[in-house]
Amino acid sequence: MADRRRWADLAGLSPFLLYVAIFLGAPTVVLAVGAFRGPDGWTLENLHAAFTGVYGDAFVVSTELSLISAVISAVVGLAVAFVIAAAPEEGPLRQVVSTASGVLANFGGVPLAFAFIAAFGPVGMVTRWLSTNGVDISSFSLHLFDLSGLVVVYLYFQIPLMVLVILPALEGLRPQWVEAARSLGSSRWQYWRLVGGPLLFPPFAGALLLLFANSFASYATAAALTSGSIPLVPIQIGQVMSGNVAAGQENVGKALGLGAIVLVALAMGGYGWAQRKTTRWLR
Template structure:
């Protein structure tokens, strides 16, 4: 005699599981809506304006690539290349000095020094804009405190130049690099150094053949992050150098305010689209490097 097993209805169980999962998905909806409103709508408005051409005589509008073409010519192209050059140079210098400072902090035996440097880096990495420009003008400007005492003006130092602006950018880029590269330096395992020493490697050989190859993705990722931060900076340069150093952010501000030519607002939106493209390329490089470094240092 065989006993029939009771029939289990799977549908209610599956339905109950779906109901339990529903609140998790619903919790993401406000974030997606906020992102769509704060980022999606401005992006669509920028795209629409970048391809919209307005006839100043009749006021009629049409879609064309004229604004994008203008944004890659003349003074606009010079400003775009100037921003790329300034960002690349300042990011490269900050990457080097940030690595050295972070290595000194990580290997320090004083916990207070480590915490103090990391805390200060967190503050200084977010210190910029007009206050930073004023601090440097008061210190290293033409009539700055250190300029007169050290005779920097007689030596040819000019704060309101490309290299002067680079120096100012390093003030917040180096701390940002310290915060970025410190976790990677902490991920270097002591066993790797010991294995290298047991095989007769010197300190320099360990760094050249073991540490730097492992840190290369993190270093490149940090450089890309610093590049993007310097590329998007505006207030510091606007308050300090004005139009002395050609930068794309300053060109956008001038076009929007009509300081150069009336009716160039859409060219400013085209310049903004150029910046978005550059930032997109930066992120396309940064994200794979970040994943690769985390795989090595996990």
């Protein structure tokens, strides 16, 4: 009887499991298998091609972009969260910033690209306004479409994400801990070096990994902004898919995808681990 019930329960899960297997499992497996297939059977050629030459460069450029944008947004986001955490909890500042962060962290892709072009593009509002005031930023305008421009644009969704992720950890630092350290005769610096810093390190490092993964996986913003001129890993995968490269590269595209999955999954795994460590002392 108990056995039959367990089978009934498992049967209840089957629609979900089947759905995930077909629409997430199948595409991933087909891709992973394809990455190791060549014209005459199994091969490591695709992986080799994916990590050398143009495609290898794409991994370097993507890593560069993701690292820089992750580090800048982690530092700025942490600073914003610090200022916010000092404000009263029910005050308007805190409410506005946390609501805005929730909304802006989801803001990427097409609208973001057009908003930046409208502001800093060659005929953008800021560009025009500055030029009527005698400041010529047209050389900067062109940078909007290269790597440094992309870093600035990515900050737009990365900083809010950082605020969202790190604010709970900052709020979790109890005032009693500062008081306890104070009454034991420590300075502010000692408190941060010995108590606050070590407690914040795991969530901060985890957030860095999350931001890295988030930026590494982004395709829409870069595609809409640069129409594919910057050789990032996601852009290259898109180019291979759309057939914009020499024939016979389909499986190299799959190998690129596999590499991207491994990198992003590792970073996300590290983030999850750091989060579990943090929830132990949070709340």
